[in-house]
Amino acid sequence: MADHKSCDRRAKSGQDLFSAGEPCDAIFNLVEGWAFHYQLLADGRRQILDFALPGAVLGFDGLSGAAMTYGVQALTDAVFCVVPRRALGPLSRRHPGIGLHLASSIARDRDAAFARLTSIGRQSARERVAHLMLELFVRRRSQWPGHRIEEMHLPLTQEHIGDATGLTGVHVNRVLADLKKDGILTFSYRRLVILDPDRLVDVAEADPGLVQSWIQYGVIEQEPGAETLNRGLASTGVDGPRQAQDGCVAPFTEVRRGASGAAHFGRSQAQRSAHPVVRLANQRCAC
Amino acid sequence: MADHKSCDRRAKSGQDLFSAGEPCDAIFNLVEGWAFHYQLLADGRRQILDFALPGAVLGFDGLSGAAMTYGVQALTDAVFCVVPRRALGPLSRRHPGIGLHLASSIARDRDAAFARLTSIGRQSARERVAHLMLELFVRRRSQWPGHRIEEMHLPLTQEHIGDATGLTGVHVNRVLADLKKDGILTFSYRRLVILDPDRLVDVAEADPGLVQSWIQYGVIEQEPGAETLNRGLASTGVDGPRQAQDGCVAPFTEVRRGASGAAHFGRSQAQRSAHPVVRLANQRCAC
DNA sequence: CGAATTTTTGAATAACTTCAACAAACGTGG
DNA sequence: CCACGTTTGTTGAAGTTATTCAAAAATTCG
Secondary structure, three states, X not given: OHHHOOOEEEEOOOOEEEOOOOEOOEEEEEEEOOEEEEEEOOOOOEEEEEEEOOOOEEOOOOOOOOEOOOEEEEOOXXXXXXXXXXXXXXXXXXXXXXXXXXXXXXXXXXXXXXXXXXXXXXOOHXXXXXXXXXXXHHHHHOOOOOOOOOEEEOOOOHHHHHHHHOOOHHHHHHHHHHHHHOOOEEEEOOXXXXXXXXXXXXXXXXXXXXXXXXXXXXXXXXXXXXXEEOOOOOOOOOOOHHHHHHOOOOOOOOOOOOOOOOOOOOOOHHHHOOOOXXXXXXXXXXX | OHHHOOOEEEEOOOOEEEOOOOEOOEEEEEEEOOEEEEXXXXXXXXXEEEEEOOOOEEOOOOOOOOEOOOEXXXXXXXXXXXXXXXXXXXXXXXXXXHHHHHHHXXXXXXXXXXXXXXXXXXXXXXXXXXXHHHHHHHHHHOOOOOOOOOEEEOOOOHHHHHHHHOOOHHHHHHHHHHHXXXXXXXXXXXXXXXXXXXXXXXXXXXXXXXXXXXXXXXXXXXXXXXOEEOOOOOOOOOOOHHHHHHOOOOOOOOOOOOOOOOOOOOOOHHHHOOOOOOOOOOOOOOO
């Protein structure tokens, strides 16, 4: 797999990793920072499709050489691990697990898109904003297991929230004002405070399974006796997580292994299982 | 691969293939009929996530044994090919192409979900309805290469259109009335007539790349010198399409191979290429 | 500190929903 | 083939939700 080593890439906040319409010959593993998928309409209207946290796989569209249908922009300064698209074929032939693995990762992205579709299509502005804030809160907090803080920095503006929920920034502001008045949450100048988690879950109409999926956004699936599947694509261990401690011999980094983040943040998956954590989040990929 | 043969399954119009919340231990290949993915909110609001035509792969969620986050319902009487989820691991180990293949298929689903997100989130009711009608028209017509008809049967009610576009059925009706008044299209009692394709594309704000992706929804990607990737998962030929004529020795059916469906519906891919069509659409899977 | 960005607020408007009633097409059994 | 019940579609009026435009206040960043 050492053959597939490749360079990494840095992007400044606000900079595009790639844009809609251009072909993308590589896939990227977000190692550090935040990014988002988006699409633009001809007149400039923007839809944010998904927020990506460290561990996300970006840029795989199934059709190599085809133009991307969406763009990816860095929300903060960010670091990506680059894998040439052409390397995937040989790679998956040598390591049969990687294909299913990737499929699994993309399926999770699709499910997230489905969830957002339902939110935007069928929920009120209040529900949508609550939904997104809850999702980002849970996903972000699950990266810092052990922390219980209900206050955190989210690198978004209210305009971003609007573009993600299908609302105008102005209306998002009014909705946030309401949520604050009701003692549910506050969000201003990139600072989110959850005042009443239970009522937030209630307003968001988030069922427990959905919240669980946010928590497990980066957690491994392990097929008994088969290869390891996880979101970030295991650093090494395609035939089992045991090899994962050998260091970075592949372009992918398992970043959020062990992110449990369940309601009360019990011990992480890594602590429960015998398998070691490959690499801490927010740490640069060494390949 | 003969080991992985499995039964097929039939569903009547309106019947659920599986529901949100229940685990799904198999993936399904839609062989005949229409279906759709959907989610329900607690109070009964419904969001239709995607319409599935023959060739679609349904039920793969990446996490075996986990509860599905969405349900799938048959829109017409339908026939599915069933592949136990457990068979995928061994299968992909023996045929390394199949994992990437599946990833590719799911990536296309995700991209479709992204497109719908942008439509629902940022387009007006008129644009959304035009968008969906155009998509379904193009996808359906590409299954019948050679046909130029601009009139077709779509097995949907206006209520379905509403649930897919995030509108009420009543409002969909008004929008359709407008589109008819403007000489763009007609849809009533499951009959769609495209009156002015160019203006429809215009109203839908569909860029050519997107339309192309609808057309190619079931078309093969062929990595030079590598394995074949296509939506339905190739019947046989994991190492190349040449094996595809051996008959149905796998649980998957390549249904829409050769569906070109480009603007003027020239000869199909199958006719152009030397590779035979594995199996006609709308024909039962023999496994 | 000063400039740029982001948030906040108000008033008027537009878009979509809701409720309710009626009409048209479908399909089923006699 | 027709009558009848059911589903689906169509229309109107009123109400709600979210947008637009515009301006001012707050915060951040260099």
